[in-house]
Structure formats: C-alpha cells, structure tokens
Amino acid sequence: MKLRGERQADFAYQAVYRYMINLINEVSREKPVKLPSLRQLSTRLKVSISTIQYAYSILEKEGRIYSVAKSGYFAWPVAANAQMLASGDLLERLYAAARRPAMVVLSGDEPALLGSLDGALLTLERQLIRRHPHHLQSHSQPSGVWELRAALAARYTSSPTRCWQADEVYIGADLRGVLEILIDVLGLKGTVVVVESPCDYLILRLLQGAGVRVIELPWHADGRFDLTTLEHLLSHEPVHLVLLSSVVSMPSGNVLSIQERLQVAHLLDRFGCWLLENDSYGELSFAPSPAALRHLVNPERLVVFSSFEKTLGPEAPFGFVLSRQLSRELQRRFLLRAFRLSSIRQRAIARLYESGRFDQHLQTLQQRLGEQAQAMSHRLDTHFEGRVSYRMPVAGASFWLQSMTAVDMRRVFQRMVTQQVVIAPGELFSLSGLHHQYIRLSHTFSGHPNLHVALDTLAEALQQSQI
Known part of the structure; x- marks a missing residue:
C-alpha cells in the first residue's frame, strides 16, 4: 500500500x-x-x-x-x-453519536479548525529529512527531543526567577498519556484534589478512574471565583492539590481578576498546596489577557500541563508538562512509558517556534476565533430569542449556554441526535451533578449549510423538553 x-x-x-x-x-x-x-x-x-x-x-x-x-x-x-445512543453513559453516547456519518457535531471545542499549520509542518519535516536523513531519527529521547523542550522552556520563561530549563519539560504522545503519568507521579490516588468547575471531562474521568477524591469548586454565575469556599476547603479538607486554568477557564470562559489571582496564590502558599495549572487555552484569548497564574504562585510547588493540539491541530497531538521539583520521577516514568514520538515532527514544531511562524499563526487564529465568536453570538440571539443566556467567550472555540427555563437536557441531547446534531450537555463537565442546565456549543462550525437548521432544531428541543 x-x-x-x-x-x-x-x-x-x-x-x-x-x-x-x-x-x-x-x-x-x-x-x-x-x-x-x-x-x-x-x-x-x-x-x-x-x-x-x-x-x-x-x-x-x-x-x-x-x-x-x-x-x-x-x-x-x-x-x-x-x-x-439511547442508553448508558452520557459521554459514551456523545462519542457514539459524534462518529456516526452525516452528523453535525456542535459538541467540540477545536480552535485549530479555523487555522492549520500542517502544510508548514510537512515542508519543515521534508527539509529536515533532506538535511539530516539519519541523524535526527537515530536514537530515542523518551522525554521529547531537546530542541522542542528548549523551545518550550524559553517560551514559558518570563523572568530570571520565573524561568525554565529544557530538562524540566517533558513531552508525551498525547495529553491523556501525560496526565496519567502526572497522576502517578503526584501520588494523587486516594488524595483530595480541588478542581474548578465546569472542568474538561477528560481530566475529570482520569481523576475519577485513578481513585482521586475530586471536590468541585464552581464559578459564580457572574464569573467570580469563590475564594471564600476555596479557603474553607483548604482549611478543613486534606487538599493535596488544586487544579486551575492558567488564564481562561473553559468551557465557562471565566477569567480570574488580578486581585483574585493574588488571593489564590496567597492561599496556596499559606496552606502549602500544589497548583496543577491547565494551560491548554493559555494562548487562545481573543485579546491581551492578564498574567498566567503560574507567574504568581510558588514555582517549587507548581506543575503546568498543556498540549499543542488546541493551537496546531491533530497533526501535533503531543502533550507536555513542566515541573521543577518532580524531574527525577518524571524522567523515570516517561522512560518506562516509552512513548513513540516522531523526532522529525517534534523538531519541525520547534522550528515553528524559533522562526516566529507559530506566533504569526497564533495571532491569526486568535483573530479568527474572536470573529467567529461574534458571528455565533448574533446567530444565538437570532435563533434562541431569550431561551438561553451566555457570557461572551474571551477565548477558545465554544459557548457555554444556560437554558433560561428548567429543561431535561438529556432529553434535549437525544432529540438532537435523532435530528443528526450532537451537542455537549453541561453535566459532562462535572462529577457531582452540576451544570444540568448548560450546553457547550462550538462556534467554529460556521460555513456548514445546515448550521441555521441545527440551531433552530436546538431552540425547538429546548422548548419541548421543559420540565
């Protein structure tokens, strides 16, 4: 073949x-x-x-x-x-529906759909292979190639005291694999972890499957972070680690104010708690955003994870983690995990960073995401006429919609599937039954001829599924 x-x-x-x-x-x-x-x-x-x-x-x-x-x-x-599609675990039903032919999949959050660098990556790979046909693939580097690790370390360095070295960066085949290693290295099984809510269902399911006691800390409806509850939890629960977003919390789209960031950093330091920072959307804000949380907390009790997929797309599925204090154990676990990573592709991504091509791409992607969000906002106002409320997203590729009347969202999901449309009910983003009246809806789907029909169908399903 x-x-x-x-x-x-x-x-x-x-x-x-x-x-x-x-x-x-x-x-x-x-x-x-x-x-x-x-x-x-x-x-x-x-x-x-x-x-x-x-x-x-x-x-x-x-x-x-x-x-x-x-x-x-x-x-x-x-x-x-x-x-x-008709019974069983809701996440399995979503996956099953999304892979059926001819479905309009509005459930995702894939920013890179609006811009791809696969052509540039392919060109760089070919250039690297021509110049170094054997050398670049000659030996295994279980934590990722040095060039990409160094490029990431430089990108995450912000000052002489907030700096990273290449040997503090670890690259895995995908985000799931990296998170599985982190759960083991941090010894989270049987411990208490506080997680902002809503939270990505991949992260929640991995924590749940690893036997972690997850305490969800929901954002207020007005976008404020519940610092009082966080302090109470740190005071009265044996919290081992807090998982928060670096800049923007998705899918809610909430952003901590500078005062809230300083208070979070103070609380973590006061109680000696680790911060596990999710930087998956850290570079996808439509406008300049405040400094990432990692710049304010104790760097000795900080672990950062992210992936290239949200910015580069599926051609760069690698996940990565940065940590100062866990280097020895991370090296061992990555070696034992033996990820099979393409050294050529990693070096091509490193070249994108070093040449400035990535920053150019990111600027274009951010602009297009902002434009798409504005366009989808107009569509939502037109098609739903007050049936849903939302806060305008400031990053990413989705809206977090709340039904204005109480509805059976599982029934809405099933009605939409029968009409060949897939949505993501809010309860997927919680382990404790939160967000039943919410939906995550992609805004990178414009241009599809059936988008207006799909939105009308969703508005009708919300009306017909009122409790």
Missing part, C-alpha cells in the same frame, strides 16, 4: 487514519473486534510505528476505538453504538 498515492501532500498518519476508518467499517459489526497491533500495521503499511500511534490516538479520541492494557486496540461494534 502506498500511503502517498492520491494525496501527495498528506501526512502519513492521515492516510493511515483513513485506512483504519475503512477497516473499522468492514470489521466492526456485532461485537468488539481486536485491531492489528502497532507493529503489524507498521509492517503492513510500510510506515513507522509512531505514525500508526498518531492515527490510533486520533481514533481513540473520536471514540471509534478503545485500548485495553496489554491487549491492544479494539473497535466499538456498530450494534453497540446504536444502543449507546
């Missing part, structure tokens, strides 16, 4: 992805089917194992496949997908 045949400009993993989609459609019928191993597919398709891993990571994120430790990857059966 020649993966470059019809579309010469593709990354190899994109061709592998399309091949796997066809394979899954052929074999996935009545029960889960074991898929070929990474090594088997690498031999069959004549591409690297890391390329196969990228494609599998995307398929797993989309909910088309799932992995079993020491057993490999399996495709969800079509019959089970149909059953999931």
Whole structure:
C-alpha cells in the first residue's frame, strides 16, 4: 500500500487514519473486534510505528476505538453504538453519536479548525529529512527531543526567577498519556484534589478512574471565583492539590481578576498546596489577557500541563508538562512509558517556534476565533430569542449556554441526535451533578449549510423538553 498515492501532500498518519476508518467499517459489526497491533500495521503499511500511534490516538479520541492494557486496540461494534445512543453513559453516547456519518457535531471545542499549520509542518519535516536523513531519527529521547523542550522552556520563561530549563519539560504522545503519568507521579490516588468547575471531562474521568477524591469548586454565575469556599476547603479538607486554568477557564470562559489571582496564590502558599495549572487555552484569548497564574504562585510547588493540539491541530497531538521539583520521577516514568514520538515532527514544531511562524499563526487564529465568536453570538440571539443566556467567550472555540427555563437536557441531547446534531450537555463537565442546565456549543462550525437548521432544531428541543 502506498500511503502517498492520491494525496501527495498528506501526512502519513492521515492516510493511515483513513485506512483504519475503512477497516473499522468492514470489521466492526456485532461485537468488539481486536485491531492489528502497532507493529503489524507498521509492517503492513510500510510506515513507522509512531505514525500508526498518531492515527490510533486520533481514533481513540473520536471514540471509534478503545485500548485495553496489554491487549491492544479494539473497535466499538456498530450494534453497540446504536444502543449507546439511547442508553448508558452520557459521554459514551456523545462519542457514539459524534462518529456516526452525516452528523453535525456542535459538541467540540477545536480552535485549530479555523487555522492549520500542517502544510508548514510537512515542508519543515521534508527539509529536515533532506538535511539530516539519519541523524535526527537515530536514537530515542523518551522525554521529547531537546530542541522542542528548549523551545518550550524559553517560551514559558518570563523572568530570571520565573524561568525554565529544557530538562524540566517533558513531552508525551498525547495529553491523556501525560496526565496519567502526572497522576502517578503526584501520588494523587486516594488524595483530595480541588478542581474548578465546569472542568474538561477528560481530566475529570482520569481523576475519577485513578481513585482521586475530586471536590468541585464552581464559578459564580457572574464569573467570580469563590475564594471564600476555596479557603474553607483548604482549611478543613486534606487538599493535596488544586487544579486551575492558567488564564481562561473553559468551557465557562471565566477569567480570574488580578486581585483574585493574588488571593489564590496567597492561599496556596499559606496552606502549602500544589497548583496543577491547565494551560491548554493559555494562548487562545481573543485579546491581551492578564498574567498566567503560574507567574504568581510558588514555582517549587507548581506543575503546568498543556498540549499543542488546541493551537496546531491533530497533526501535533503531543502533550507536555513542566515541573521543577518532580524531574527525577518524571524522567523515570516517561522512560518506562516509552512513548513513540516522531523526532522529525517534534523538531519541525520547534522550528515553528524559533522562526516566529507559530506566533504569526497564533495571532491569526486568535483573530479568527474572536470573529467567529461574534458571528455565533448574533446567530444565538437570532435563533434562541431569550431561551438561553451566555457570557461572551474571551477565548477558545465554544459557548457555554444556560437554558433560561428548567429543561431535561438529556432529553434535549437525544432529540438532537435523532435530528443528526450532537451537542455537549453541561453535566459532562462535572462529577457531582452540576451544570444540568448548560450546553457547550462550538462556534467554529460556521460555513456548514445546515448550521441555521441545527440551531433552530436546538431552540425547538429546548422548548419541548421543559420540565
């Protein structure tokens, strides 16, 4: 099989992805089917194992496949997908609906849909391979290549006292893998972790699955952070760690004021608590934002995590973490995890940073996201006519909508699925039953011919599902 045949400009993993989609459609019928191993597919398709891993990571994120430790990857059966749409875990139902053909998927938050650097990455990869055909792929670097780690360290350095070194940066195959390592290294099993709410369901499910006691700290409806409750929790609970966003909390779109940031930093220092900072949206504000929380807290009790996917897209699925105090244990865990990372692609991303191309791309992406948010705001006001309320987002690619009347949001979700539209009910972003009257709705979907129909359908579903 020649993966470059019809579309010469593709990354190899994109061709592998399309091949796997066809394979899954052929074999996935009545029960889960074991898929070929990474090594088997690498031999069959004549591409690297890391390329196969990228494609599998995307398929797993989309909910088309799932992995079993020491057993490999399996495709969800079509019959089970149909059953999931009507019953069972809500997140599984969302994944099952989103991967059905012809669905209008409004549930995501994928900023990079509005701008891609895959062409620039491909060009840089080819240049690197021509100049260094063997040297750049000759040895494994389990924590990521030095060039990219150094580029990230430089980007996160803000002063002589707030500085990072390359050996304090660790890069993994994807954000899930990096977070799994962090949960182990921080020893979170059985501990108490305070998490801002709403919170990304990937993070919540990983913490829950690891046996962490999660205490959710919801934002006030007016966008204020509940500092009184945070102080009470730190005083009366054995809180090991607090998980907060660096700049913008998504999907709510809330931003801590400078006074709130200073108070949070004071409370964390006073109680000797670790901060786990989520920087996934740290560079996706539409306008200049206040300094990140990490610039105010004790750097010795700070861990930062993020990924390239929100800014560069699926062609750069790597997750990464920065930490000063956990270096030895992180090195060991990354070595044992043995992520299979493309050194060429990592170096290409590093070149984007060093050349200034990334900053140019980011500026364009931020502007387009702001324009799309304004356009979606006009659509929401037109189609919903007071049925929902929202605060204008300041970052990212989604709106956090609240129904103005009490509705059965699961019923709304199911009604929308029958109309081939997927939304993300707010309860997905909580483990304790919060946000039942909310929806996360993507605003990067403009241009789709059925968007206006989908919004009208959602407005009707909200009206018909009132409690």
